[in-house]
Amino acid sequence: MKSIFDQRRERGGGTREAGPDRATVLSISSxxxxxxxxxxAVVFALESLGHQVWSVPTITLPWHPGHGAGxxxxxxxxxxxxxxxxxxGSPFALEIEAVITGYFASKAQVEASAGLIAALRRTNPDLVYCLDPVLGDEGRLYRPPEVLAAIRESLMPLANLATPNRFELEFLTGLGAHDNGDLIDAARTLGCPQVLVTSAFAMLSGSIGNLLVGERSAELAEHRLIANGPNGGGDLTAALYLARLLEGQSPEKALxxxxxxxFEIVARTARTGHNEMAxxxxxxxxxxxxxxxxMRTLAGAKKR
Known part of the structure; x- marks a missing residue:
């Protein structure tokens, strides 16, 4: 069965006012x-690639919490x-061809967003939804249990694409991961056509990877690990991968x-000593x- 992304490539991308290969994207996040x-990060990246973006903030902060309380x-x-x-309910809703969500401040926000996505999809069955489940990292959860459960139960079933980091994938599935085979197994339990796992296991020393898991394929993109890099790499990866798919690129090229x-932006920013991506x-x-x-093509899921 062809995915929404396959169908979009065959059509030559979007057809609305944003341009022949550019979609209007609704972004819901911090x-x-x-x-x-x-x-x-999401809005700048998408607009830089020619997409029109509608933005709904779930919370406003003076800076990333890693820089201190605010x-x-x-x-x-x-x-x-x-x-x-x-x-x-707006007549303008017909313009929206894709939705991307990130950080949520409450369970009610998750449920309202799920209702919005479902309504948009009733109007446009080809609507693409990318779920970036901003739950936590490095063994620490950012959000309370009710928000985490709502993301897993209300948003994940709607997603065409999910972009968890390794820790978030383990939490969402309840499965531990010791290698990329474990990540492939776990990703395929989500029921999502494409899962892009950031901070996957690299095969090269001193590197880190992004692992793209499809229904019958798995691709690993590796790059050198940047020590003390700025925040926001996961947000930017999700936005750029979605943008490339919406342009009609293959999943492998989009990855x-x-x-x-x-990698280029994080490495160049780190060399300047700045603590935010430039x-x-x-x-x-x-x-x-x-x-x-x-780039590496990996074998399918391991037998458990």
Whole structure:
């Protein structure tokens, strides 16, 4: 059976006002005043590649929490739900061809977003939904249990594409992962046509990988590990991979381009000593990355 992405490539990409190969994307995630994480990274990346983006903030922060405590502005759940209803019922909703979600501040936000995505898909059955489950990293969960459960139960069944990091995949599936074979097995239990696992196991020393798991294939893109790199690489990877698929690129090429862009930007930012990705300065890396990425086709899931 052909996936939505296969069908889109055959049609030559999008057909609406954003351009012949550019979709209008709705992005629902966090907003920071300073920095390049959450919606700041997602919107800039998508717009740099020619996509029109609608942005809904789930929380506003002065900066990434890793830089220190700061005031949090969280929209009232009732107001957030009302905005989602407005969008779902708007005549402009016909323009939306894809949705990407990231950080959520409450269970109600997750459920309202799920309702919005379902409504948009009733209008446009070809709607593409990318779930970037911002749950935690390196053994630490960021969100309370009710938010985590809502993401797993309400959003995951709607996703055409999920982009968890290795820890998030283990949490979502309840399966431990000691190698890429374990990650492939776990990813395929999600029931999602494509799962892009960031921070996968690399085969080259001193490297890290992005593992793309499809129904019958698995591709690993490796690059050198950047010590003390800036935050936001996962947000940027999800946005760029989605953008390349919406352009009509194959999953393998989309993976290579997204991985090369993020590695290039993170490496160049790290060399300057800055603690936020220099997206504006390195915008050329979003559209035409030059970094070399090691691509490998992996065997299918292991027998348990």
């Amino acid at each position: 907003h920071v005043v300073r920095g390049a994480v959450g919606n700041r 005031t949090q502005i969280v929209p009232d759940d009732t107001a957030f739900e009302a905005v989602c209803r407005d969008l779902a 290579r381009l997204a991985t090369a862009s993020v 997206l504006q300065k390195e915008a050329a890396s979003l559209s035409h990355p030059m970094a070399m990425v090691q």
